[in-house]
Amino acid sequence: MKKWVMSLLLMLTAPFALAGQVVDVMHPYARAVPAGQENSAIFMMLKNNSARPVSLIKAQSSVAETVELHTHMVHDGVMMMRQVPEIQIPGNGSVKLQPGGFHVMLIGLKQQLKEGEKIRVKLHFSNGSMSTVELPVKKVQMGMKHQH
Amino acid sequence: MDSFKKHFLKALVMLIPAVALVAGMEYYQKQQMEQGQTSAQIGGTFVLQSADGPFDLSQQGDKLNVIYFGYTQCPDICPTSLSVMAHAFKQLPEEAMSRLQGILISVDPERDTLEHLKNYTEFFHSNIVGLTDTPENIKALAARYGAFYRKAEIAGSAMGYAVDHTSIFYLTNSQGQVVETVSHSASPDDLLAALKRQLKL
Ligand SMILES: [Cu+2]
Numbered sequence: 001m002k003k004w005v006m007s008l009l010l011m012l013t014a015p016f017a018l019a020g021q022v023v024d025v026m027h028p029y030a031r032a033v034p035a036g037q038e039n040s041a042i043f044m045m046l047k048n049n050s051a052r053p054v055s056l057i058k059a060q061s062s063v064a065e066t067v068e069l070h071t072h073m074v075h076d077g078v079m080m081m082r083q084v085p086e087i088q089i090p091g092n093g094s095v096k097l098q099p100g101g102f103h104v105m106l107i108g109l110k111q112q113l114k115e116g117e118k119i120r121v122k123l124h125f126s127n128g129s130m131s132t133v134e135l136p137v138k139k140v141q142m143g144m145k146h147q148h
Numbered sequence: 149m150d151s152f153k154k155h156f157l158k159a160l161v162m163l164i165p166a167v168a169l170v171a172g173m174e175y176y177q178k179q180q181m182e183q184g185q186t187s188a189q190i191g192g193t194f195v196l197q198s199a200d201g202p203f204d205l206s207q208q209g210d211k212l213n214v215i216y217f218g219y220t221q222c223p224d225i226c227p228t229s230l231s232v233m234a235h236a237f238k239q240l241p242e243e244a245m246s247r248l249q250g251i252l253i254s255v256d257p258e259r260d261t262l263e264h265l266k267n268y269t270e271f272f273h274s275n276i277v278g279l280t281d282t283p284e285n286i287k288a289l290a291a292r293y294g295a296f297y298r299k300a301e302i303a304g305s306a307m308g309y310a311v312d313h314t315s316i317f318y319l320t321n322s323q324g325q326v327v328e329t330v331s332h333s334a335s336p337d338d339l340l341a342a343l344k345r346q347l348k349l
Contacts, residue, residue, distance in 0.1 A: 031227065034271030036264050039307070041223045066306035072224060078296060079225045079332070080312040083305045099228050100334060107306045140231060 022050045023089065023125055028135035030106070031099075032115040039064070040113050042104035042121055042135065043097045048089040050127075055086035058124040065108030067121070072100050086126065099140060113137045190294045193324035196253065196279035199266035203279050205324050211249045212327075212346050214339070215318040217295040219256035219311050220268045220278075226252075227272075228334060229315055234273035236336040236343055244347050250276030255290060255297040256311050257283055293318055293326070319346055 028044035042061075048054050059067045069087055073080045087102050089095045097103050104121065106113075113119065117137045124130050193206040205213065214233060218226035233250050240248070252269050254260040257280040265278025280286060290297060297313035315332035317339055327346060330339045343349075 031223075033227075034267050036267050037220065039221060039223050068305055068307075070223075077314050077316075077331070078312050079315050080300065081222075081224065081302070081310045082300075083302050099224050103224060105223055105307075140227065 022127055022129055023048055023054055023056075023123075023131070025123065025131055025133050028121070028133050029138045030113055030119055030135055032137050032139040033109070033113050035112050037112070038107070038109055040106045040109060041070075041099075042106065043099065044104075044133075044135070045094055045096050046087070046089045047094040048091060051091040052127075053088055053091050055088045055126040056123055057086045057126050059104045059121055060124075061106065061119060061121040063109060063111055063113065063119050064106035065110065066106075068105045068107060069102070070105040071102050115139045189325065190292065191318060191320050191324045191326035192289075192292050194289055196281045196285075196289075197262055198277055198279050199262040203277060205320075206322060208249055208322060210322050211247055212343070213249045213251055213318075213320045213322075213324075214343070215251045215253060215293070215320060216316075217253050217255050217290055217293070217297065217313060218315070219254050219313075220260050220264060221256065221307070222311065222313075225313075225315050225332070229317070229332065230269070230272040230276065232333065232336045232339055233276060233317070236340040237273050237275055239336070239340055240343060240347070240349065244343075244349060245275055247347060248275060248343070252276060252278045253286065253289070254278065254280035255286055255295075255313060257281065257286055317342075319343070 024047040026045040026047060028042060030042045031040045033040045046056060056069065059069065061067050069084050070081055071084050073082065087095060087097070095102065115137055118134050119137060120132060120134050122130060122132045195202055195204045197203070216229055216233065218229060220226070230252065237245070237248065237250065250273060252265065254265055260280055262278070262280070265280060269276040269278040295314055295316065297311050299309045300312045301309050317330040318326050319328040319330070319342060320326050328342050330342050333339070
């Protein structure tokens with residue numbers, strides 16, 4: 001009987017205990033902006049170590065008034081940016097937040113994001129986990145090939 | 149022998165439409181190319197506002213202009229394009245800089261002040277100038293270049309609206325005639341090749 005309770009407890013708490021490791025945040029960075037610029041974006045790679053899909057559902061940072069999840073689409077050569085409710089990471093897969101695609105959008109910057117500085121962002125995932133990430137501010141060079 | 153002749157003739161007859169089709173296609177393509185060259189007379193000269201006063205394209209001397217329609221609140225596509233432009237510029241010999249002018253034309257004059265445009269373009273490269281004008285004038289100018297943009301409300305977003313837009317570099321001569329266009333790319337290679345071609349480097 002005791003054993004049964006224990007395993008139930010373990011089953012209930014395990015997801016929370018492991019939550020931190022379900023999603024790895026890799027190579028995060030924010031785009032450096034000129035003075036007076038009101039917004040910027042954060043990019044990274046999200047890796048899902050579990051078999052189930054997990055979504056990034058919310059991001060927070062003290063550097064901006066509002067933080068949203070966005071994507072870019074191209075339709076007939078027209079570039080469009082839109083807000084998305086979540087960014088899904090497939091089970092045992094990964095998703096790239098990169099220029100021209102998904103990004104964490106910083107709106108209403110409270111400070112200029114200068115190259116070489118570090119900022120923090122808190123990421124909330126659909127499995128209830130949360131990670132606080134410290135990331136560098138970089139002047140984005142075109143050609144993602146050079147990013148590796 | 150007779151049957152061979154018959155078959156040969158049959159094959160020949162069957163070949164005619166194919167030959168005609170290929171010839172027709174070649175003719176059509178040639179026509180299209182010729183038409184393309186004449187209808188490529190997009191662009192034109194303009195006078196727009198900059199933080200340092202009016203900017204008259206026809207008064208800049210004999211320069212190759214690289215014109216891009218965008219806006220500064222564009223978080224991603226425009227900065228990528230401007231850094232592509234800057235990176236291409238940096239790979240050209242110093243001598244070429246005096247024969248080259250980068251231009252960002254803001255399609256969001258309601259939010260982009262001239263001061264901020266100047267700040268913004270100089271952040272990328274000192275050879276890029278930021279220009280805009282009244283919404284009506286910008287709309288008309290974009291149409292002359294075949295650049296498209298529209299305001300897009302983003303429901304529930306603190307951004308209010310974004311501007312959907314095409315992302316193309318227009319290379320023009322001092323009369324504003326478009327001599328070449330380069331489509332959006334995350335790499336400066338295409339633009340650099342076009343600049344070298346036009347500057348005869
Ligand atoms: Cu965005």
